[in-house]
Amino acid sequence: MSGQLVAAEGLPWPPSVGDFYPPDLAGPWVTKFTLMIWLAVGLLIIFFMATYRNPKLVPSKGQWMAESIYGLVRDNIAREQMGKDGIRFAPYFTVLFCFIAVTNLFGVTPGLQISPNSHIAFPIVLAVITYVMYLYIGVRKQGLGRYLKQSLIIPGVPWPMHVLLIPIEFLQNFINRPVTLAVRLFANMFAGHLILLVFTVGGFVMLASDNIFIQVTSVFSFLMAILMAFFEVLVALLQAYVFVTLTANYIGTSLADGH
Numbered sequence: 001m002s003g004q005l006v007a008a009e010g011l012p013w014p015p016s017v018g019d020f021y022p023p024d025l026a027g028p029w030v031t032k033f034t035l036m037i038w039l040a041v042g043l044l045i046i047f048f049m050a051t052y053r054n055p056k057l058v059p060s061k062g063q064w065m066a067e068s069i070y071g072l073v074r075d076n077i078a079r080e081q082m083g084k085d086g087i088r089f090a091p092y093f094t095v096l097f098c099f100i101a102v103t104n105l106f107g108v109t110p111g112l113q114i115s116p117n118s119h120i121a122f123p124i125v126l127a128v129i130t131y132v133m134y135l136y137i138g139v140r141k142q143g144l145g146r147y148l149k150q151s152l153i154i155p156g157v158p159w160p161m162h163v164l165l166i167p168i169e170f171l172q173n174f175i176n177r178p179v180t181l182a183v184r185l186f187a188n189m190f191a192g193h194l195i196l197l198v199f200t201v202g203g204f205v206m207l208a209s210d211n212i213f214i215q216v217t218s219v220f221s222f223l224m225a226i227l228m229a230f231f232e233v234l235v236a237l238l239q240a241y242v243f244v245t246l247t248a249n250y251i252g253t254s255l256a257d258g259h
Contacts (some may be wrong), residue, residue, distance in 0.1 A: 029196040033116045040102045040116075044095070069093045073244065081248035085255050089248065097244045100126070100185070104236030107193055108229045115236070127181070127182035130247045134177070138254030147254070177250055181243065190240050192232045199225035 051062040059067060073094040078086030086093075100117070107115035116122045138147045151173045152166050199221050206218035 032112075032114075033119055033122070036103065036106055036112060037122070040099055040106070043102060044098050069098065070194070073097050075140060076247050077248050081245060083254035086248060086252065089251065092203050093244050094124075094248065095239050100240035100243055101237055104189060104240060107189060107196070107231065107236065108232050114193055115189045116121060116191045117185050117239075120186045122187040123182040126165060126185070126243070127178045130181060130250060131178040133247075134250045134254050137251055177246075179252075181246055185239055187241055188235060192235055195228050196225060196232065203242065224258075 037109075047062075048066060051060070051066040055063055070090065074087065074090040074143045077097075078090040078093050080086075082089065094186055103116050103122070105115075106112040107118065138151075141147075142150065153162060154169070157165060203218045203221035203225060205216050206221055209215055
């Protein structure tokens, strides 16, 4: 009965996987996701230009916030994962962290209510950028032959064992790393969006029921949606931190001299 009432209001029922993909705004190349990506880029440019337009010895609130974000990434990610070599990568890691955090937080932003990272295409692009840097930096520092030897051959292991270990090392270093990097971000943001959708839509469906008990129970569904929205904020920031930490770790292994 409640499903029929929802359908009567002109809403699609039941929800389908297609509801996760917003309609095209100007052809397949300009969607809501595209605009959200450009919005995130614009917000970050404005934020950092505004906070560092006139830097002072005693920072303003905006300058303090920007410096705190940079300090967090530099000291707790770049330096922690890569040592002194990580300092020169800190600006890139900071931009990457902020970009992922902002696009993740779009999932709980009224009017947007979905993260572009809940679509697998965007995490794949971010993972490919990390993957290219990971390979390029390692080959540039060590040379192609030495880099492949370091990545595939474990020293001190009997040579017959390399028949088994080399394919495993290849999968781990060149396949699993970019794949898991993309899937981890996508899966967490997709699952978070799905959970919010379940509790929100479920609340409206229960509220439209002709059973008074189910109508009252809908309050708990809405409360869970609010609670999960706050939890999603934590997950959004945590996933940005994890993605950048793994990126720094992978690039650090390319710079390392030993296996």
